[in-house]
Amino acid sequence: MSSPVPSPPEQDSPQQPSRTAALSIRGLAKRFGDKIAVNGVDLEVPAGSFFGLVGPNGAGKTTTLSMATGLLRPDHGRALVHGVDVWEKPLEAKRLMGVLPDGVRLFDRLTGEQLVTYAGLLRGMDRETVAERTGDLLRALDLTNDAGTLVVDYSAGMTKKIALASALIHAPKLLVLDEPFESVDPVSAANIRDILSSYVHSGGSVIVSSHVMDLVQRMCDHVAVIAAGTVLAAGTIDEVRGEATLEDRFVDLVGGRNTAEGLSWLRTS
Amino acid sequence: MVAHLLRLKLTLLRNSLKRSTAQLVGVILGGLYGLGMLAFLVSGLVFLGSADPELIRTILVIGGSATVLGWIVIPIAVSGVDMTLDPARFVTYTIPMRQLLAGLVLGGLVGIPGLVTLIAALTLVITWIRYPAAALTALVCGLLAVVLCVVASRLVTTAVSALTGSRRFKDVNGIVAFLPLFFLGPIIGGLAAGFQGSPGFAGKLADVLAWTPLGALWAAPADVAAGNPLLAVVRVLIGVATLAVFVLLWSRSLSHALVTPPYNAMTKKAGGNLGWFSRFPATPSGAVAARALTYWVRDPRYAASLVLIPLLAVLLFLSGGGAGGAFAFVGPIAAFLLAWAISADVSYDNTAFSLHLSTGVSGRDDRWGRAAALLVFALPATLVLTVLPLLIAARMEDLPVMLGLALGFLFTGTGLSSFISARYTYNVPLPGESAFKAPPGTNFLMFVVQFGGWLVMLLLALPEIVLTIVYFVSGDQLYGWLTLLVGVLLGGVVLLLGIRAGGRWYDRRAPELLLAVSRNR
Numbered sequence: 001m002s003s004p005v006p007s008p009p010e011q012d013s014p015q016q017p018s019r020t021a022a023l024s025i026r027g028l029a030k031r032f033g034d035k036i037a038v039n040g041v042d043l044e045v046p047a048g049s050f051f052g053l054v055g056p057n058g059a060g061k062t063t064t065l066s067m068a069t070g071l072l073r074p075d076h077g078r079a080l081v082h083g084v085d086v087w088e089k090p091l092e093a094k095r096l097m098g099v100l101p102d103g104v105r106l107f108d109r110l111t112g113e114q115l116v117t118y119a120g121l122l123r124g125m126d127r128e129t130v131a132e133r134t135g136d137l138l139r140a141l142d143l144t145n146d147a148g149t150l151v152v153d154y155s156a157g158m159t160k161k162i163a164l165a166s167a168l169i170h171a172p173k174l175l176v177l178d179e180p181f182e183s184v185d186p187v188s189a190a191n192i193r194d195i196l197s198s199y200v201h202s203g204g205s206v207i208v209s210s211h212v213m214d215l216v217q218r219m220c221d222h223v224a225v226i227a228a229g230t231v232l233a234a235g236t237i238d239e240v241r242g243e244a245t246l247e248d249r250f251v252d253l254v255g256g257r258n259t260a261e262g263l264s265w266l267r268t269s
Numbered sequence: 270m271v272a273h274l275l276r277l278k279l280t281l282l283r284n285s286l287k288r289s290t291a292q293l294v295g296v297i298l299g300g301l302y303g304l305g306m307l308a309f310l311v312s313g314l315v316f317l318g319s320a321d322p323e324l325i326r327t328i329l330v331i332g333g334s335a336t337v338l339g340w341i342v343i344p345i346a347v348s349g350v351d352m353t354l355d356p357a358r359f360v361t362y363t364i365p366m367r368q369l370l371a372g373l374v375l376g377g378l379v380g381i382p383g384l385v386t387l388i389a390a391l392t393l394v395i396t397w398i399r400y401p402a403a404a405l406t407a408l409v410c411g412l413l414a415v416v417l418c419v420v421a422s423r424l425v426t427t428a429v430s431a432l433t434g435s436r437r438f439k440d441v442n443g444i445v446a447f448l449p450l451f452f453l454g455p456i457i458g459g460l461a462a463g464f465q466g467s468p469g470f471a472g473k474l475a476d477v478l479a480w481t482p483l484g485a486l487w488a489a490p491a492d493v494a495a496g497n498p499l500l501a502v503v504r505v506l507i508g509v510a511t512l513a514v515f516v517l518l519w520s521r522s523l524s525h526a527l528v529t530p531p532y533n534a535m536t537k538k539a540g541g542n543l544g545w546f547s548r549f550p551a552t553p554s555g556a557v558a559a560r561a562l563t564y565w566v567r568d569p570r571y572a573a574s575l576v577l578i579p580l581l582a583v584l585l586f587l588s589g590g591g592a593g594g595a596f597a598f599v600g601p602i603a604a605f606l607l608a609w610a611i612s613a614d615v616s617y618d619n620t621a622f623s624l625h626l627s628t629g630v631s632g633r634d635d636r637w638g639r640a641a642a643l644l645v646f647a648l649p650a651t652l653v654l655t656v657l658p659l660l661i662a663a664r665m666e667d668l669p670v671m672l673g674l675a676l677g678f679l680f681t682g683t684g685l686s687s688f689i690s691a692r693y694t695y696n697v698p699l700p701g702e703s704a705f706k707a708p709p710g711t712n713f714l715m716f717v718v719q720f721g722g723w724l725v726m727l728l729l730a731l732p733e734i735v736l737t738i739v740y741f742v743s744g745d746q747l748y749g750w751l752t753l754l755v756g757v758l759l760g761g762v763v764l765l766l767g768i769r770a771g772g773r774w775y776d777r778r779a780p781e782l783l784l785a786v787s788r789n790r
Binding site for chain 2: 069070071072073090091094095097099101103104105106107108109110111112113114117118119121122123124126127130138144145146147148149150152166167
């Protein structure tokens, strides 16, 4: 797997956010009460890359992505989308981004079709384009037959897919997807991967968070490992994993692996 | 195991208090209110002891029956008032049925309603203290009756929770089951009139209730006091038999619920119908308006306020002395309530609000969209509700003043709500919950915002209110027309200012708004 734009992230000085990267995060930090959720995260998502953000539960992935997309105000640090500061020029930055947040509700009393239309109209797109793209997205995500069903009655995987459609409607330059494959069935997941791959080939950039290492290793060209609110390693997949698989490398970095000695009673024979 | 379930309930209660100070204050206020009620109840019951046994019996049987009825009806109305020990959550554990039942009954007593009922029932011993045998009977019967209350309420909850698998049922039930409570006032008024109309009415009612499962246990001590132990035994038997049947039914439905996970039947529907989205302009504010209007119909939390407005008219007609009295003010009152209805709009969105944030909707578009959705139906509704009562009462000469007051309230209130919903958030029923469900430890901030908001609204509409009073005192038509003029102009100005201020606040603080609403989950 080679990255279409193999610009190493260390090109820019660590203090100066990159102007060319699709997403450039510098020193983002957030504290909730006594708990430091994100502790100075630096990330470079090169333009045209398929970037995986991996980390154990509670590592600060969602918090980082929320701050990078303008949903959560950071205590420190900056986030730039194609050179536009998310917190200084939010409207301009948000036009460039498509966001699939994790763990938020949707306006689920709308039908699937209405929800995607709503997302398009909120972006100020015209009615014809919205209608055309909504139809295309529903078809691509295999939701056409449920377009008129209320989102509240959707299954978890369908809900994820309709949220993804809402994030894609305005053809953003950068896609920020938090756990896009959670509870999505294998066929739909493969379809989504195809959509994302061709999106990247056509010049778009994607950052996905996930804890499925195998998926990230196959799908992404760049990866960052994050734990306890800090970046442990970042770069191309091959740089980060070296000789090992990404999963082994991840466990090395994050630690906390128990040996299989325990639970001796949990044996059926 | 029973002790475990009890401890679980206590831990849940304690942890729910730890979440925020505002919630804690709310619970303390609720507790103080409960304590006050309890003190009132207990002293009343103690004093009742010195009354004539016949009167004691009448009051206890009617009051007791109402208590049992309350325990049965309220959980349906508030669909899942206390689901902390929801049987569905025990599906994967192998708890023996007998212990699960006992644990759930005791768990049901933990909490303000359970404790108040229990203490009140035990106080009956003091009420009957002049008749020792009756006091002893009261102790046994009181405890049995409390268990009956909890079991009946649990039975109803379990039976309903089997139905609530379907979202549509939940939506409709949340509104419909509340209606009897809404008319509680007139019902009690009717009963009170019955009591006053014929002195024997209460006694007769008690006689009937004493033979029903609702009142039998409460009547038994009175029979003992009246020297009729045989009758008392029969009443206790009625009560015990009821309890046995309820426990049997409950354990049946519980074991059924434990092996039948909730299933939501879904019908596939193809698209093609965009509803309001194809009727409003294809702009961000038009889209917000279309979405909000869709929610007024589809979300039971909003639809409930729509149902309540015509009911309010009926209620005012019934209790306000027909067409001439309070009924004439239906228009202004409805306008006031409708305008206030969007004051918690962002809280109602909950985290779905993040879509507005990530799409970068401007505060102006967001505020205008929500206000427009309200005005689209609230304006005609206000006009109709203002004109109709005056037509019925043949008081059309009052139309200008009433219209001025109603429109003043509507515009002023919409402006104020547009500002408040962007500025303050508080815990509201979550999406999908009943409109009348009080969120856990309904907090202090909510009361402050609600009452503060109403006060500010009355202040902002003070010119219209003063002019209305002057009109009715002086009877001069001029003041009527002045009210209309001020209502439309001043109201319009407050509307514009409110939307602008709310929009500015939204533009600056939208991420903080999202954070605030995401705490309510």
